Amino acid sequence: MKNIFDYTFDELNELILELGEKSFRTKQIWEWLYIHKVTSFSDMTNLSKDLISKLNDKVSFDYIKLKTKQESDLTNKYLFELIDGNFIETVLMRHDYGLSICVSSEVGCNMGCKFCESGRLKKVRNLDAYEIVEQIMLIEKDLGERIDSVVVMGIGEPFDNYDAIIRFIKIINNPFGLAIGARHITVSTCGLIPKIREFMMLPLQVNLAISLHAPNDELRSKIMPINKVYPLKDLIEVLKEYIAKTNRRITIEYVMLKEVNDSLECAEELSNLLRGMNAYVNLIPYNETSHIEFKKSSKDQIRSFYDYLKKKGINVTIRKEFGSLIDAACGQLRAREGD
Numbered sequence: 001m002k003n004i005f006d007y008t009f010d011e012l013n014e015l016i017l018e019l020g021e022k023s024f025r026t027k028q029i030w031e032w033l034y035i036h037k038v039t040s041f042s043d044m045t046n047l048s049k050d051l052i053s054k055l056n057d058k059v060s061f062d063y064i065k066l067k068t069k070q071e072s073d074l075t076n077k078y079l080f081e082l083i084d085g086n087f088i089e090t091v092l093m094r095h096d097y098g099l100s101i102c103v104s105s106e107v108g109c110n111m112g113c114k115f116c117e118s119g120r121l122k123k124v125r126n127l128d129a130y131e132i133v134e135q136i137m138l139i140e141k142d143l144g145e146r147i148d149s150v151v152v153m154g155i156g157e158p159f160d161n162y163d164a165i166i167r168f169i170k171i172i173n174n175p176f177g178l179a180i181g182a183r184h185i186t187v188s189t190c191g192l193i194p195k196i197r198e199f200m201m202l203p204l205q206v207n208l209a210i211s212l213h214a215p216n217d218e219l220r221s222k223i224m225p226i227n228k229v230y231p232l233k234d235l236i237e238v239l240k241e242y243i244a245k246t247n248r249r250i251t252i253e254y255v256m257l258k259e260v261n262d263s264l265e266c267a268e269e270l271s272n273l274l275r276g277m278n279a280y281v282n283l284i285p286y287n288e289t290s291h292i293e294f295k296k297s298s299k300d301q302i303r304s305f306y307d308y309l310k311k312k313g314i315n316v317t318i319r320k321e322f323g324s325l326i327d328a329a330c331g332q333l334r335a336r337e338g339d
């Protein structure tokens with residue numbers, strides 16, 4: 001049975017019409033779900049008994065379970081148990097501009113980036129859209145506050161679970177419910193070119209971030225195996241198409257790995273690669289993990305890399321570090337309890 005949080009607004013409307021009801025019910029139900037956050041159809045007190053029982057026959061209302069929550073000043077990390085017993089993690093960050101959430105898109109990940117903890121567990125399965133939507137629902141409930149922005153940068157490669165991600169975006173973006181604006185949603189990919197192409201054709205104003213992490217094929221293939229399938233030249237070409245088509249700026253993520261990709265030669269190659277592109281580079285201080293040998297670049301090295309790019313006219317920022325005390329930072333999420 002399909003979960004209620006898997007329905008887009010339009011699909012729910014179709015179901016309502018199929019059940020012989022009028023369209024205005026769709027908005028009522030949507031508000032019960034996303035504004036009042038009820039946990040069963042019978043709590044929707046303005047629906048008839050008949051409709052409630054028809055919905056119960058057709059649609060499930062299962063929730064993923066919040067297992068544990070770790071808090072530090074600006075970050076919470078949540079561990080959720082899925083209905084089939086798998087685990088995923090979600091991170092909440094408090095910025096000056098509001099609450100931002102980093103959702104997982106898969107159980108495990110198949111991309112195999114060498115520096116990433118989350119990928120140590122191979123993909124077990126895709127998440128369904130409802131399991132991604134509920135990460136937000138349960139955290140809003142936990143905090144009694146609204147989430148302002150969402151990044152799809154937790155465990156998993158979102159474009160390896162494309163359909164669910166698009167469904168998820170449509171659901172949280174709907175103005176009658178969670179109403180998270182498209183410009184407040186960012187999807188991050190390691191560079192699955194065919195999906196970037198599909199994504200740019202959609203009429204959604206969602207931000208795209210690319211995990212680039214290296215300015216040439218030799219190095220990129222070493223740390224990101226996906227580069228052997230979709231090499232840099234092709235990736236940069238599709239990004240240019242994306243920018244031309246959407247008129248939107250893209251974010252280039254570049255994790256700073258000591259003595260791997262942080263030299264000024266790399267900065268030079270990167271600036272050549274991105275010259276003239278409507279892109280901005282986010283330098284990410286690497287979060288070290290005990291299982292992986294990569295080290296973080298020194299603050300001075302990050303600064304010199306930053307200064308070099310700046311001098312070359314590249315838009316660049318250094319990402320603020322979040323959550324490293326509770327292993328909630330990028331690449332530190334794990335999909336298993338107690339691992």
Ligand code: SAH
Nearest residue numbers: 116153156157188189190211286287330331
């Ligand atoms: N699969 C997607 C989204 C998940 S990773 C992607 O590749 O974009 C989110 C970001 O965190 C990626 O840029 C990833 O490369 C980066 N990352 C992974 N491990 C990290 C670590 N230990 N420290 C800092 N960033 C890391």
